[in-house]
Amino acid sequence: MANRHLSRSVVLQTLFEWDFRQLSTEAAKEALARNASEFAPAAGDLPFMGDLLAGAITRKPDLDLVIGKAAPEWSIERIAPVDRNVLRLGLFELLFADRDKVPAKVAINEAIELAKSFGGEHSGRFINGVLGAVYKELGEPGKDEVSKKKKDVPYEQMPVQRLGGAVVYARQGSEVYLALVHDIFGHWTLSKGKIGDAPEIAEESTDEGTIRSIKEELGLDITIKEKLGENEYVASDPATGKKRKHVTYFLAEAPFSEVKLEQKGGLDDARWFRLQDALDLNFYEDMFPIIEKAVQHLTAKPITKTKI
Template identity: 60%
Template sequence: MANRHLSRSIVLQALFEWDLNAVDKKDVIDILDRNIEEFAQNKTDRPFMEKLLTGILSKQPELDLVISKAAPEWPIDRISPVDRNILRLGLYELLFSERSEVPAKVAINEAIELAKQFGGDNSSRFVNGVLGAVYKEIGEPGKEEQSKRRKKEVPFDQMPIERLSGAVVYAEENGEMYFALVHDIFGHWTLSKSKVADAETVEQGAMRALKEEIGLPVEIEAELGNNEYIATQPEKGKVRKQVHYFLAKAPYQELVLAKKGGLDDARWFRVADILALNFYEDILPIVTKAITMLVGRRSK
């Protein structure tokens, strides 16, 4: 672990120099190699360092957005270069690293240690606060890791299934078509969805989700398709989440975002603007299908 801590320190130094001197991202590997030559007697950890550094740089806009959401009173350019790059490093490991390689608590603790080593008097407390807030927001992964390790691996076909439903919501106003989307703290525009209650149909679940999440009464018009992914929950372990998406029509009215974790905005968008937004990979095909369906209706 001591060697891995040194590796993170070397990556942090490369990030600091890149940030402070406005170095082109494609030249940062040269900085890394220079630092490895100077500080790392054993160069066997170079693949880890390069992967970590290039990963952070590739995700920098998303990481900065998460920082700004988790610490809104501290604009990114007001955070010291050391602290903001420690946050970028810690957040990258917390959000994007393989959990088996870097458990969430390790990512946070390593960042705190870097803050103690390289930051100011209050750096470690600041880093701990920001990363701790994000850790809670994403469901405290790894909190019950020891108990999970004692459980046998559950085959895919035996995992519990959780049904969710949501919708691509559109409205028409003055000859224009608008779509209602929600924005999460990780910088993506996405669709309102909710867990389907035992007594509900998936259509009813979607209608309730939209009413509760953004205050819209909707009418379900068509089914758009399903997504499925595996999530890990502290109480249940691995769960298959099956999401049913619909096309729904709503009145063009003010969106009222419910105060709930994970979302920070809700807006209407015109068709011309919607495909330029930052979507999750599994959401974009659903939205595209809805737009294609509606445009096809108008052309008839």
């Protein structure tokens, strides 16, 4: 069965893009197809995603009116872009979806989880408050229903997907620059890609896969200097359920040449930043330790090639 949480994540990403870029409805449909192909190729749930996106866009005036009444101290323009689009999705399902297929509590809980994953520190609480107020106005439908949850797979039994990424730097005169990518949720982050995700590259090492991935994504030929660290998080896959994504990050040097961002969903910009300017950008919290370690290496000692 297709993973509806993943499908909702893809719709949220597309709705954010539609809102941020002021896309037409037709362009939003094209963006959805692209994002679904990139982030949920095995989902087989495009009709559900299409209906959800179309509903949220078509009902936007009604949804925004409800948001304004449920959160009168916040104008729709003042609400963070991710949060307001999570609200639109959650409200559309809460108010207009078939309740036999999407119970009210499921609509609210799904929206809260999306907010926690893609919003800010307080987004989950904010979404819960707004949708909870609407839920009470509706008479708390399904309050006594007991939801049936799939049995969670123990963490140690989840399949592991390898990824490789890098803090890519270049030297130009006396300056050091970092090559960073920007996602459609408003954050600058590090370029990364899947390792060994096709039969012809199944045996590639982590550093080989990282070099290949960054070449594909940024058009840069990098030389890995050293390993910076690793992190791991749990993500949902439509075919296998939850999986552990294990990312290895490197420090890598590249020539100071034009960055050519691969055209794919999720990213909308890539560029070089002077090292001192990059530190003021909006990064995801879990990226700071990796970037700080790279900066320490770049400013405190010469970079030498080490064996991975």
